[in-house]
Amino acid sequence: EHPVKLNYQSDVARLRKIVINSLYSHKEIFLRELISNANDALEKLRITALTEKSVWDGTDSLNITIKAVKDEDGTNGRIVITDTGIGMSPQELSTNLGTLAKSGTSDFLSLAEGQEGAATGNLIGAFGLGFYSSFLVADRVQVASIPPKTDRNPNPVQHVFSSSADESSYEIFEDPRGNTLGRGTEITLYLKPDSLEYLETNAISGLVNKHSSFSSSFPIYLFERWTEEVADEEGLNTPEVPEPSEALNVPSTPDEDDEAIIEVASEHDEAKESVLPKVKNVTKEEWSRLNAQPPLWARDPKNISDQEYNLFYQTFFKDFSDPLAWHHFSGDSGSGVAFKAIVFLPSRLDAKFWQTLPEQKPKDVKLMVKRVFITSDLGDDSLPKWASWVKVVVDAEDLPLNVSRETLQSNRFLKQLKQMIIKRMIQLFTKISEEDPEKFEKIQEVYGSIIKLGAVEDSKNQAKLTSLTRFSTNQRNKTSLDQYLENKKHGQKQIFYLAEIGKTPELLSQSVFIEKLHARGYEVLLLTDPVDEILVSNLRQWKGIPFQDVAKAGLQFGDEGLDAEEEKEQQKDLDEKFKPLLDWLKLEAKDIVRNVVLSNRLVKSPCAVVANIDGYTANVQKILSAQNSKGGREGLMGQLANAKTLEINPRSPLIVGLLRRVEDLATQEDEKNIEAEELHEVASILIDGALVRSGFEVPDSHRFFSRVDRVLRRSLGVSETAPTDESVKPAPPVDSSVPDTPVTGANDGGIPDNVWDKVSLEIEEMEEDAVSHDEL
């Protein structure tokens, strides 16, 4: 049988290129990926054997072996990774390794191709690049494989898949060595000159400990060979181990019992003690078990270092960055199922989390039973959207092992599991908030909005989650609602807040609405996150104290009743004094606001527009008009839009000046017309200015600016009526003809002009042809 040469599917070629070019700094992951494939193949064999006894009778061992082989001259070498798993037929070798069957691959590829190094690393980490990571360290890879005997395939034949890193094709041929494997797959990596460090067994055992001790529940053995000096005494000769077999040779199935070899080593120790021994060099070898430790989650947290957790997390959840925090615990579900679990908070959210929120489903809650992975789909008992990003491993002790999806779904354990994960997440957040302010800041950065979303979504845990929310205020950067209440002033019966989406807290803190509150020392929450205002209107109150939007009517400091009689008198005088201005402004502003009052919230600014209780704040109006532009609800909008009040500041000189002019107006009958026109304009600008200052839009910006222009003219002493010279040069007359030669110079320098010359020459020749044809 001749080798068959086949071309890689184009996606594979692209993926291999990305792997080779951009993952260089992560090249060590090849081993983790190949071990994880071997593990999957063993798992598949075991599961197939449940229904098809002939593939595995349960006696021979299921394991993974790794052997590094140096070339004779020591310059090059290869690593051979073998498993006794399900194996592949020649067709499977071709479809599994020569094509990419995964959905979403093309999307992934186009994403990865637009990114550099580290970013690609993250992407690929999330994607899992499997077999192709071989080419990070190998310039040639050979995969020998043979599936188990079955009724349909009673005489399987071992085949080899062979490919070089720089070729766009691969070969498949019958293994000239025959059926050396019996069953399973053997991958031989011919190492690149820059990857020869992996020929050292220490490097391999280091990597397996680092990345793979938790990625396989099957034993992993490493072939070790070393030279020792032993006493050269008769009868004590240790026979030399034969030299390593030729390429593609298979290591014998490792002895499950390593003890014998250790004994040899102790003999050597004794020998060393003898006086003047004759020594000779003896080559020794053994298969040593690498992943003897139980999986991390099954161990005692006391004996696990942070670094181990980090590495476990990275390997298990394929995330290249460390987790922000974790919680490792064991328990009993209450329905009698004992389990161990670790809840991890990743250090960042998926970039698309918020855009894809409506479809969010957790994909990293991994349910294991007795250390064997069962599912990460909890079906109906899935976590709520706000918590869907959490990464969890749960290992239950006594659910039936081969639970099907149906029985899983109806299992009480899953319902309890969901509650438990949420509970532990909140506990973890709370603990960090109490014990580690620095880390809590990081939590706020990544999960601040998520926690608020949770408080809105999850009514059962609303109080706990709300306690964990933090807000900027006019006085400090981050405050909890409880801290806010601790800081409230005597008599204060409202939690003051101001909301404007997309503004910075710094900008918000300069709003007219908090001028007086700020000057008097009251704290105001500054809400800039879209979910902030949703949360506040959802909560309505915290510990019995209602929230008060300071851009709305109804604001009370709470110490009004404490004012001295004298102050009340003063207020009454002011009301009386400004009555003419208030009445006049009410008429002027009747299309925009429902009322005009003296303000108790302004200090410096002359005026502001405040939404009535039933009206919309500028923030809400913006959201609504964005929605409204897509149709509907105009009537309500219009009606509620002027549910506003114009507040004026009686202490502002501008307002005092305006009062005086309005009073004069009443007395000076003769000049009334011009004067009234001018004042009308001032009032319009003042009202429009108040709207803008308060975050609203002016109803007609064109009119607004022509008024401003007129006032500017007046203050510059320029005639208000002097016309602007509006004459402009008109465009040339209509010309509908199409140029018969392309306009030179119109090609923006992209194509040189002489090319156009040639093109037009050809066009001319063609035209001549056409003419002569007609004449015929």
Ligand SMILES: Nc1ncnc2c1ncn2[C@@H]1O[C@H](COP(=O)(O)OP(=O)(O)OP(=O)(O)O)[C@@H](O)[C@H]1O
């Ligand atoms: N050691 C092996 N034994 C049997 N089949 C294997 C082995 N290694 C790979 N395969 C087959 O080749 C396929 C492709 O492997 P590859 O590593 O590229 O992707 P994957 O394992 O499916 O995905 P991922 O690496 O993201 O988990 C596997 O799905 C499996 O069917």
